[in-house]
Amino acid sequence: MVKKDASSSSPRPEGRRRARAAWRRRARLGVLAAALLLVLAACGGGPTAQAPSGSEAAPSEAAPVAGGTLTLAMTDEPDTLDPAHTVAGPSEGIFYFIYDTLVARTADGGFEGDLASDWSVSDDAKTWTFHLRPGLVFSNGDPLDADAVVFTFQRILDPATQAPSKGFLGPVESVEKVDDSTVVFHLAAPSALLLDNLAISYFGIVDPKAVQAEGDGYGRQPVGSGPFMLKEWATGDHITLVPNPNHKEFRSTVANKGRPYLDAVVFRIIPQVETQLAALESGEIDAALSVQGDKAELYQGKPGFQVVVNPASIGIEYIFFAMEKPASGESVYKPPFDDIRVRQAVGYALDVPGIIQAVLHGYAVRNCTPMPTGVFAYDPDLNQTYCYAQDTAKAGELLDAAGWTLGADGVRQKDGKPLHVEFWALDADKDVAQVIQSQLQAVGFQVDVKALDVATYVSTIGTSGMNLGLVNVGWSAPNILDIMATLGFGFGLYNRNGLPEALAKAGVTVDEAARRDAYVAAQKIILDDAAIIPLYSPEGISIASDKVMNFKFGPDSHITLPDVWLKR
């Protein structure tokens, strides 16, 4: 098609070749960057509501000064600000400030009324009645009454909405208005988890008029009653919130009952934590909301900065074993972990405190129970009783007893087959997985590590050759155990030793003490069978400039922004 004079040199093939080589090079980098993003997405993903906590930041002595703009960095952009259309972590991170919920968590892990002044529950725990506070309005002045509450929940329950948060409402069948300030939740089955779920900002109350007026555009024009309201959403760049003049603060965990001190809060979207920290150092942002331990260590004690840690974790990192679940009956462990001694040997082989220090730079709490340290029914006694201290000799004895004898090459064998396991982990956990690999190999396992992005991991793990997996699950309520036991792979297929029944019982026990006992009993079932090897609860870390005052985590794992002020 292109004909050239024979004498003219032909730059075309050379250009093509170079362009193609460069393309390949870029493509590889693209994969790398994508992987990095997935890790960040994994960190930012999922619910981030949080149980009781304090903060390590020293309370500020000086009187707060009003004014100024606080600029924060977040790794991922919210997909929508319509709570009926997402359960993404970044969206929840904004919902928390623009919406109010019926109830809120207190500092000691209980609940208090937020939009609701009080509530009552029927004896069968199937009918819950909430009384709204008088005179509530949305940021645009529309009334926040029983109609708005009913609209919010019926919209989520309506299958046509396709609300991904619908499942969290569990057995809720309908929400009904009794009078302008009273709503009733009707449940198909008793649930002790309703308050836990209603306190999460996926169930923030939305303005029906705004939803109807904006239609599909509501997700970019949200209207709530929270301490802040949306001023601007510059796609991919930033989201600006300003104080909501109509907000009334009822939560005991927020000290400032008046208007927030800040004139505006800007959430900048910066995917790479390294870039966030550069922006922090150059003064473009005032804080990076979520960073890893290795970064925090660099800023610990650095003049001009503060490292703020949320010690009460809602996450649990644990090792699980491949299982199969027949159509009926009990699920079974796949070899070689069908012998409890082999599972226990994994526990004894690992030096978890060493991993926390070396890989996580100390930013995690050793937790030997399935319940995260910051969640209801976390039991310190259980954490003592069931903890595996590293004991390689004991691990060896257990493996010997299970018939796995040490071969000349350092790999154990049984009936001529090596003790080979495929170990799956998320990219974000790769460093931890590699240490675990070497510690397991020291007692005679032969371990292949597969580190994968979140999407691939959760979608293919159930049908893979995986024997052993590492995962981190985060949830603010004790039904995190139900979540773990129904993930669909590994321990997520577990139905042995009466665990489903124990969890079901705990889920309908409303009395607090009895409920705690029921969850402890369920944890014992898991630990007695060595069904998982819990490792630690990771801590949330933010790094901020030291001119940001009162920068601390509230009971829901979010910074208590209404209390934050800027030193001039």
Add this chain to the structure above:
Amino acid sequence: MGRYVLARIGVAVPTLVLVSFCVFLMLRLVPGDPVRLMFGMTPPPESEMALLRHELGLDEPLLAQYAAFLDRSLHGDLGVSYRSKEPVASMIADRLPRTLRLIGLSLVLAALLGLSFGILAALHSGRWPDLATSALAVVGVSIPQFWLGLMLILLFAVRLHWLPAAGSATPAHAVLPATTLALGNAAVLARVTRSAMVEILGQDFVRTAWAKGLPPARVVGVHVLKNVLIPFLTLAGLQLGDLLSGAFVVENVFGYAGIGQLGVYAMAQRDFPVTQGVVLLAATGYVLVNLVVDVLYGLVDPRIRYDA
């Protein structure tokens, strides 16, 4: 000429259809269920996810899904994001101007740097400016963009406070990412400029020009440069596509809200309509640029003939 262009467009359309099919298929072959991912670590019962898959049409046979997608795309409807429920076309339209600004700026930078260093090297062929330029070019081509980006941020944003580290709000925000994107391409352009120029400097007509006593600026600036521009323009044009792929890395390093950032995020979430839209756009851009380069080629070098 006109017939040639028409024929090229005739080839471009099936190319784009093929690309769309490959992307469509690849997205669905890569592990990762978009519906499962919408729920993070806490999925609802399988029956509910199946319902959602049905609503999104993900339970239809692949070919039927593709036919529907193709039909909609041909009518200008790229679908709606699984996540934000926004129309894909408007999500892309929001971000495209910023990516174009980034690519345009880096193309200009790469051309200026490539041409200057290439000329410098050729004029001092075999001596130290040539060797230094060669060394620089090797470094420029080899440096990973995410690392280079971070180093530029450290120097110009953190140390010198000259430019912002991240974001895309103002034109100043495009400078560092565009530089990061430009350097690798500038290195390639410098090498091509140099080799083309060394070859041309040795030709008879250049010797004649020198012999006529023309001033050096005229010999180099007019007689030589005109001929260097042919390979230079070809390569610079082809690099546009290259810059677009580089934007996927660089936009993420700099938190620059363009279509690269959108594409990477959509892929991580397996938001198929958005990923398809972004890749389709990139492919269209690449095909168009190739077409324009081929046409320009003929205009710059009249010796080239087109037979459709």
